[in-house]
Amino acid sequence: MLDHIILGFSEALTLANLWYCFAGVLLGTFVGVLPGLGALITISLLLPFTYYLPVDGALIMLAGVYFGADFGGGTTSILIGIPGHPAAAVDVLDGYPMAKKGRAGVALFTKCIASAWGSSVGILLLMLAAPALAEFALRFGPAEYFMLMLLGLVAAASVGRGSPVKGIAMVLLGLLLATVGTDVNTGFQRFTFGMPELSNGIGLIPIAMGLFALTEVISSVGKSTVAPVSQSLRLRDQLPSRAEWRRSWPAMLRGSGLGAAFGALPGTSGGMATFIAYALEKRLSKRPEEFGKGAIEGLAAPEACNNAGVGTAFIPSLTLGIPGDAVMALLLAAMMLQGIQPGPMVMTMHPELFWGLIASFWIGMVILVALNIPLIGLWVRLLRIPYPLLFPSIVLFTCIGVMSVGNSTFDLWLTLLFGVAGFALILAGFDVVPLILGLILGAPLEENLRRTLLLSDGDFSVFLTRPIALAAGVLALGILLLSLLASVRNRRRGEQLVES
Amino acid sequence: MNLLSERNRDLLGGLALVIIGLGAAVRAGTTLRMGSLGNMGPGFFPTVLGVALAVCGGIILAQTVVRRVGPGAIARVNLRAILCIIGAVAVFAIAIRPLGLLLTAFLSVVVAGLADPRTKLVTLIILGVGLSATSWLVFIVALGMPLSALPF
Numbered sequence: 001m002l003d004h005i006i007l008g009f010s011e012a013l014t015l016a017n018l019w020y021c022f023a024g025v026l027l028g029t030f031v032g033v034l035p036g037l038g039a040l041i042t043i044s045l046l047l048p049f050t051y052y053l054p055v056d057g058a059l060i061m062l063a064g065v066y067f068g069a070d071f072g073g074g075t076t077s078i079l080i081g082i083p084g085h086p087a088a089a090v091d092v093l094d095g096y097p098m099a100k101k102g103r104a105g106v107a108l109f110t111k112c113i114a115s116a117w118g119s120s121v122g123i124l125l126l127m128l129a130a131p132a133l134a135e136f137a138l139r140f141g142p143a144e145y146f147m148l149m150l151l152g153l154v155a156a157a158s159v160g161r162g163s164p165v166k167g168i169a170m171v172l173l174g175l176l177l178a179t180v181g182t183d184v185n186t187g188f189q190r191f192t193f194g195m196p197e198l199s200n201g202i203g204l205i206p207i208a209m210g211l212f213a214l215t216e217v218i219s220s221v222g223k224s225t226v227a228p229v230s231q232s233l234r235l236r237d238q239l240p241s242r243a244e245w246r247r248s249w250p251a252m253l254r255g256s257g258l259g260a261a262f263g264a265l266p267g268t269s270g271g272m273a274t275f276i277a278y279a280l281e282k283r284l285s286k287r288p289e290e291f292g293k294g295a296i297e298g299l300a301a302p303e304a305c306n307n308a309g310v311g312t313a314f315i316p317s318l319t320l321g322i323p324g325d326a327v328m329a330l331l332l333a334a335m336m337l338q339g340i341q342p343g344p345m346v347m348t349m350h351p352e353l354f355w356g357l358i359a360s361f362w363i364g365m366v367i368l369v370a371l372n373i374p375l376i377g378l379w380v381r382l383l384r385i386p387y388p389l390l391f392p393s394i395v396l397f398t399c400i401g402v403m404s405v406g407n408s409t410f411d412l413w414l415t416l417l418f419g420v421a422g423f424a425l426i427l428a429g430f431d432v433v434p435l436i437l438g439l440i441l442g443a444p445l446e447e448n449l450r451r452t453l454l455l456s457d458g459d460f461s462v463f464l465t466r467p468i469a470l471a472a473g474v475l476a477l478g479i480l481l482l483s484l485l486a487s488v489r490n491r492r493r494g495e496q497l498v499e500s
Numbered sequence: 501m502n503l504l505s506e507r508n509r510d511l512l513g514g515l516a517l518v519i520i521g522l523g524a525a526v527r528a529g530t531t532l533r534m535g536s537l538g539n540m541g542p543g544f545f546p547t548v549l550g551v552a553l554a555v556c557g558g559i560i561l562a563q564t565v566v567r568r569v570g571p572g573a574i575a576r577v578n579l580r581a582i583l584c585i586i587g588a589v590a591v592f593a594i595a596i597r598p599l600g601l602l603l604t605a606f607l608s609v610v611v612a613g614l615a616d617p618r619t620k621l622v623t624l625i626i627l628g629v630g631l632s633a634t635s636w637l638v639f640i641v642a643l644g645m646p647l648s649a650l651p652f
Contacts, residue, residue, distance in 0.1 A: 052643050165563075169517050169556035176524055176549045183542035188532055190542055191524070214585060221581035221615045388619040389627055392612040395585060396605055396631055399592040404645050412593040416586060423582065428513035429506075446545045458538030 004131075008355030012363055017060055020053070021360045024061035025367050028068020031085075033076055033379045034390065038085040039069035043330045044212040045394070047337070048205050048401040055338040056353050060360040062334055063314075066327050067119065067361065070310055071368045074111040074303055075379055079104060079228040087306050090274040094291065094298030099229040101294050105237035106244060110296055111303050112372045114252045116365055118304035121256040122263060122311015123361045129264075129312075130347070130354070134319040137344035142451040143462050145320075147472035149445045152322045154476040155265060157434045158483035159272060165484075167434050170425075174435040177202055178442020185450065197410040204333045206402055206411045207439060210418025211432045212326070213398045217391045218423045228383045233376050240296070248300035251281050255301030256308040263309025264316060265324065273309055274302035311361070318354060319344055322441065326433045329440045510564045517557025525550030584615035600650045601640060605632035 011017065027046075031037040042065050050058035073085025078095035091111065098107040140148075153175075157167030180191045181201030192198040231237070240248065255277045262273035281301045282291045291298050316322045321342030323329040332342045340346065340353075347354045372379070402411050422432050456462040463469050528546035535541030588611040595604040606628040613624040639645045 049643070165556055165559050166513075169553060169560070172549055172553040172556060173517075173520070176520075176546060176553060179528075179546045179549070186533075186542045188542040190528065190532060190546060214589070217612075218578075218582055218585050221578060221585070388613065388616040389623070391615070392588070392609040392624070392627060393631055395588045395612040396592075396609050396635060399589055399596075399608060400601075400605075400635055400639055400645075400647075403596065403647065404639065404643075407646055409593045409596065412589060412596075416589045416593070419589070420582070420586065425513075427577070428509045428516075430513065449545070450540045453537050454539060456538075458536060460537075 001127075004351065004355045005127075005359070007352060008357075008359035011056065011352045011356030012060065012359035016054075017057055017356065017360060018363070020057040020061040021064050021364050022367055024064020025068035025071075025364045025371065027061075028065035028070075029072035029368065029371055029379065030068075030382065031065070032069035032072025032088075033382050034385060035076055035080070035082050035383075035387070037390070037394075038073065039066045039327055040330075041212050041216050041394070042069065043327055044208045045397050045401055047208065047330055047334055048405045050334050051337060051405065055335065055340060056356050058334055058338065059331065059353070059357055062331055063357060063361065064364045066331075067307075067310060067364050068368060070307055071112065071115050071372055072379065074115070075108060075372070075376070076383065078107045078111065078299075079380060080383060087274065090278050090302040091299060093278065094293075094295050096229075097292065097294035098296070098299065099231070102231065103294065104229055104231040105233050106240045106296070107299060108233065108376055109238035109373060110240055110244070110248055110300050112369060114248070114255070114300040114303035115307045116369050117252050118256045118259055118307030118309075119311055119361070119365050121260055121304075122308040122313075123358065123365075124311075125260050125264075125308075126311050126314050126318075127358055130315055130319050133315065134344040134347045137320055138348075140344075140468065141466070142448040142455070143466050143469040144472070146445060146448040146452055147463060147469040147476070148320060149322055149441050149448070151472045151476040151479075152316070152324065153434070153437060153441060153445075154480050156324070156437045158479050163487050164480065165487075166430050168480075170430055170432065170434040171438040174438020174440075175442040175445065177207070177435075178439050179446070184443070184447070197408065202414060203405065203411060204439065205405050206414040207418050208330060208333070208436065209398050209402055210415040210420075211422040211436065213394055214415065214419025215422030215426060215432070217394050218419065219426060220387070221391060228380055233380065235374060238373065238376075244296050248296045251297035251301040252304040254280065254284075255304035258301075259305030259308030260312045262305075263312035263324075274306045277301045277305035317342070318346060318357075321346075321444070323437060326436050329436050332440060507564050510560055514557045514560035514564065517560065518554045519557075521550045521552070521554030521557055523550070525554065580617065581615040584611060584613075588612035596647070598651060600648045602632050602636055602649050603651065605635050 012021065027042065028039065031042045032039070043062050046062060046065065050062065053061070069085050070087060073083060073088030074091045074095065076085070077083045077088045077091035078099050081092050081096040083089040083092055095107045095111065098104065153171045157171045158164040178201070180198055182188070182199050183190055189199060258277045258280065259273055262276070278298055278301065281297045282288050285291065285295070285297060287295065313324050313328055316324055317328040317332055321332060323332050335342050340350065398415065399412060402415050403409075405411065425432055452462055463473055525547045528543045528550060532543030532546070533541035534543045534547065588608045591611050592604055592608040595607060609628040609631050610624050613619050613627065636649055640647060640649055
């Protein structure tokens with residue numbers, strides 16, 4: 001372990017990687033603070049340019065953006081009552097009332113400490129669990145991989161927004177899009193319609209840029225900027241009182257535990273776990289009536305939960321190559337663009353990459369605390385940047401980014417198509433995140449299914465006789481049935497409301 | 501106009517999924533070899549996916565018939581925003597080869613900016629010039645991207 005940590009820090013502390021780490025968390029905080037920009041859209045925009053960077057630098061920077069946006073997002077929730085980042089939505093509930101009561105500084109400080117604590121728990125668990133899991137995963141055959149990927153996809157489809165049927169439909173659409181191009185086993189052209197540009201498949205970049213960047217811009221044009229709560233934010237104003245501190249630290253502990261557990265499961269992104277953490281605090285509190293009016297526990301627990309989840313979300317992505325949310329999918333895509341196949345081999349073949357990434361998380365966290373506590377005043381000023389000036393820049397960088405990958409205008413038209421399609425999907429009540437997961441996992445899912453059945457000569461019972469594959473399959477089926485049941489029950493309740 | 505009541509959006513969405521799913525299944529099933537379970541051909545996986553997608557679409561369609569939902573409209577479509585953003589990307593795609601990055605970036609930023617009616621044209625022109633110069637510096641000078649800056 002120790003030599004791994006030394007290896008990691010010697011990798012992360014090179015001048016170039018320190019710079020990528022700093023640039024990543026700075027940019028992440030920047031976009032996290034700005035309403036309408038989050039980690040997902042920023043990582044989509046940066047993805048094409050990571051071609052021009054070394055692979056370790058690229059991953060360190062993208063991961064820095066992810067962490068930074070989570071730190072920065074809460075600032076906006078607290079000061080203007082609008083989440084700067086989807087996962088920070090729950091911070092509005094008690095953070096904003098605290099700010100209105102004149103405790104903005106304390107709220108920001110608590111948020112930052114809770115985030116740092118949560119991140120530390122998450123990263124520590126990642127360091128402990130990932131090597132063991134990766135070693136274990138080396139023994140997995142195609143049947144295990146197929147079932148684990150299926151589990152990831154089912155979980156992402158059922159736990160996300162909207163009905164589980166719609167989530168499954170999006171996963172299937174993503175899988176179908178992944179089949180476009182030349183079939184690797186036979187060389188046949190699938191769904192290329194005679195277009196040579198499609199023979200290598202639809203690139204991930206046009207789809208991600210279209211679905212995340214363009215769709216986001218189309219749906220948020222016309223938003224106005226809201227002035228932040230203005231209060232003195234010197235360091236002295238940020239320190240919580242002893243009573244506040246006593247109330248917040250147990251909440252942080254519980255929140256981080258919950259977040260760490262949920263983060264490792266696929267499909268729990270978008271802050272679902274943070275709302276559970278909030279509800280838990282409210283139930284345990286002796287003063288539940290204060291929640292929603294500025295209870296410090298209601299801010300500390302979800303923040304710790306969210307950041308603990310960021311750390312543990314890396315576990316399935318880095319050890320199995322199975323991403324749990326869209327950001328993880330894009331990080332794996334960045335690896336694939338550089339020719340590294342995600343999976344358990346990454347840790348043995350590129351230990352400097354894995355441990356360097358982890359060391360950069362620690363370094364990034366120290367930078368983030370420095371950026372967010374003494375320099376908070378600077379970020380508050382950013383909240384005044386008007387959105388009408390921001391979105392033309394996003395559109396321009398989307399276009400340039402897409403061009404930079406293949407220098408082809410065909411990709412631009414594809415991006416446009418997916419931007420419009422994504423907007424239509426959101427209007428129709430679909431969530432595009434499961435689609436991206438399906439797209440990323442499409443090729444390995446098909447490959448592992450074909451290999452499994454080739455080895456078993458078409459006999460499906462291999463999925464029942466191999467214990468890990470069976471367990472993953474049963475779990476997937478359970479999640480699917482539970483979420484279908486829950487959605488039917490919710491609908492019944494809705495119908496009763498309509499009738500009465 | 502109640503085009504986007506919850507029922508209509510599910511009707512349209514479900515129908516689209518059925519069409520895409522069946523289309524994919526028919527295309528893959530008729531033009532590609534299916535193979536057997538023990539030795540799958542290139543058509544097997546896409547056909548199964550297409551059928552499954554059509555089934556999901558069918559369930560969503562069926563739910564609109566069974567369910568009683570309120571008729572309320574759920575979303576407002578900002579047509580101006582959609583057209584301007586589409587326009588900006590289209591302008592970029594058409595203009596980048598003949599005009600080079602500097603002019604294209606400027607045009608594209610101005611068209612995108614028109615999506616918000618509150619932005620003044622002067623502001624947009626300044627923003628366009630600024631972003632066009634920045635992107636030239638960052639992407640062509642610093643990163644060395646293979647794009648030409650000026651018309652040729």
